[in-house]
Amino acid sequence: xxxxxEASQALESFQQARGWEQRARLLMQWGDRLEPLTDAExxxxxxxxxxxxxxxxxxxxxxxxxxxxAGSDARMLRGLLALLLVRVQGLASDQLxxxxxxxxxxxxxxxxxxxxxxxxxxxxxxxxxxxxxxxR
Amino acid sequence: xxxxxxxxxxxxxIAALQRQHQTYLDSxxxxxxxxxxxxxxSHYYGHGAANVHRAQHLPGALATQAFEGTRDKVAAWLNxxxxxxxxxxxxxxxxxxxxxYGLEHRFEAGDEIAVSALEHHANLLPWQxxxxxxxxxxxxxxxxxxxxxxxxxxxxxxxxRTRLLAISQLSNVLGTWxxxxxxxxxxxxxxxxxxxDGAQGVVHGRHDVQQLDCDFYVFSSHxxxxxxxxxxxxxxxxxxxxxxxxxxxxxxVQLTDYQEASFRxxxxxxxxxxxxxAGVIGLGATLDYLASLDANAVVAHEATLxxxxxxxxxxxxxxxxxxAPQVALASFVIDGVHNADIAHLLTEQGxxxxxxxxxxxxxxxxxxxxGAIRVSLGLYSDSDDLQRFFEALDQGLELLR
Numbered sequence: 234x235x236x237x238x239e240a241s242q243a244l245e246s247f248q249q250a251r252g253w254e255q256r257a258r259l260l261m262q263w264g265d266r267l268e269p270l271t272d273a274e275x276x277x278x279x280x281x282x283x284x285x286x287x288x289x290x291x292x293x294x295x296x297x298x299x300x301x302x303a304g305s306d307a308r309m310l311r312g313l314l315a316l317l318l319v320r321v322q323g324l325a326s327d328q329l330x331x332x333x334x335x336x337x338x339x340x341x342x343x344x345x346x347x348x349x350x351x352x353x354x355x356x357x358x359x360x361x362x363x364x365x366x367x368x369r
Numbered sequence: 370x371x372x373x374x375x376x377x378x379x380x381x382x383i384a385a386l387q388r389q390h391q392t393y394l395d396s397x398x399x400x401x402x403x404x405x406x407x408x409x410x411s412h413y414y415g416h417g418a419a420n421v422h423r424a425q426h427l428p429g430a431l432a433t434q435a436f437e438g439t440r441d442k443v444a445a446w447l448n449x450x451x452x453x454x455x456x457x458x459x460x461x462x463x464x465x466x467x468x469x470y471g472l473e474h475r476f477e478a479g480d481e482i483a484v485s486a487l488e489h490h491a492n493l494l495p496w497q498x499x500x501x502x503x504x505x506x507x508x509x510x511x512x513x514x515x516x517x518x519x520x521x522x523x524x525x526x527x528x529x530r531t532r533l534l535a536i537s538q539l540s541n542v543l544g545t546w547x548x549x550x551x552x553x554x555x556x557x558x559x560x561x562x563x564x565x566d567g568a569q570g571v572v573h574g575r576h577d578v579q580q581l582d583c584d585f586y587v588f589s590s591h592x593x594x595x596x597x598x599x600x601x602x603x604x605x606x607x608x609x610x611x612x613x614x615x616x617x618x619x620x621x622v623q624l625t626d627y628q629e630a631s632f633r634x635x636x637x638x639x640x641x642x643x644x645x646x647a648g649v650i651g652l653g654a655t656l657d658y659l660a661s662l663d664a665n666a667v668v669a670h671e672a673t674l675x676x677x678x679x680x681x682x683x684x685x686x687x688x689x690x691x692x693a694p695q696v697a698l699a700s701f702v703i704d705g706v707h708n709a710d711i712a713h714l715l716t717e718q719g720x721x722x723x724x725x726x727x728x729x730x731x732x733x734x735x736x737x738x739x740g741a742i743r744v745s746l747g748l749y750s751d752s753d754d755l756q757r758f759f760e761a762l763d764q765g766l767e768l769l770r
């Protein structure tokens with residue numbers, strides 16, 4: 234599956250990143266690009282539970298294509314959410330279900346962020362996303 | 370000034386973790402294990418495992434001897450009058466659940482159970498749920514800004530309707546010793562039973578259950594440098610006699626036919642099924658190891674390191690300590706910085722500390738926080754560990770600010 238221009242850009246910059254500091258800076262930059270959620274979108278329904286931080290995931294299906302928005306009060310997690318959204322934006326359900334997102338984060342050098350023991354919540358976000366997509 | 374730990378080399382995992390560039394500062398969650406424990410486990414499994422209390426054969430006799438030997442060692446460690454006052458469970462949590470079920474018959478609707486506001490979920494939820502089952506009132510003893518149960522209020526709240534007081538000896542979030550002596554004496558005077566959660570307290574210093582004068586004392590092996598899967602319940606003889614049997618099965622039964630049964634008293638009556646034999650034997654080896662150390666030197670080492678930790682945190686701008694920690698650990702938040710972000714950056718730098726609610730959600734909520742970072746020490750920790758933590762913290766903060 235081909236990557237969007239933005240996703241390719243993310244991949245390139247993360248693959249070039251040297252060391253934890255550069256990766257952290259990149260994550261914060263990506264997090265700053267995340268489109269902010271409105272208060273109306275920060276509902277209990279959109280909450281992703283199982284995270285130590287507050288996380289919301291909003292999903293709408295538009296003409297067969299998925300559009301996601303996500304937000305969190307934690308900065309590093311906002312970066313991870315941005316990297317997730319850049320990979321899944323605009324996909325159809327079957328494309329999304331066929332997508333190996335852990336491979337995506339591994340390519341970015343961020344596979345450890347996905348471990349279920351991590352309390353950052355990325356794992357819980359992926360579970361919620363899969364649940365939303367498979368229900369529709 | 371470098372403060373080494375003379376016992377560091379006794380814990381092989383510390384060197385292994387260091388080779389993986391990990392600085393372990395999460396000993397309040399679980400501890401690394403001494404070589405003596407590894408040897409005991411390997412000896413038991415390598416020389417013939419056997420079930421305890423059942424078989425007449427030699428391996429069974431040896432396993433039972435080692436298993437019961439640990440009971441004596443635990444009794445000696447806590448200064449219990451009699452080894453039969455020591456019940457092995459599968460952890461502190463299961464010991465507390467045993468109490469909440471085993472004592473349930475003593476409660477009537479409207480009775481009260483008092484717990485402190487800083488309890489770990491393990492010493493809150495069994496009582497909360499018992500209160501639901503029996504229509505009891507769960508009374509919460511407030512905690513002051515320093516992190517101690519407010520004695521004045523607590524003595525008022527524990528009254529003639531209080532049937533049980535359940536309280537931590539040392540807070541797993543605040544690192545504060547609780548004023549057990551006046552609380553336990555007052556509870557006893559009101560006719561209430563007392564349960565002390567020693568999960569954190571037992572790890573720091575030696576505690577004498579007869580001197581404490583509590584009815585029950587609970588701890589878990591894995592926080593005391595022993596194997597996981599083993600917990601200890603100490604009970605005063607008269608208190609143990611109040612417990613109804615809870616879990617049923619092999620070995621806890623005296624006589625049974627198809628329809629009726631009679632059960633053994635403590636301890637075996639509360640150890641249904643095959644116990645964690647290797648773990649109990651391992652705990653015995655750990656206690657032998659700990660007993661061989663200079664207890665004053667351990668206390669002094671932990672106190673110096675803890676001071677170093679608390680001062681280092683206090684020196685940093687924006688760092689806010691939770692309570693006034695006295696030993697073992699310190700929890701903190703940083704103004705304007707999400708603790709998940711700090712946790713993320715510490716993890717990236719190989720610093721193993723704990724972030725989150727520390728299994729004490731109500732306490733964190735009471736403090737107006739949704740999480741905190743906790744740094745906790747073991748007897749193998751040294752000042753280099755703290756130095757690496759502080760450098761990583763500074764780097765992380767610089768990045769975030």
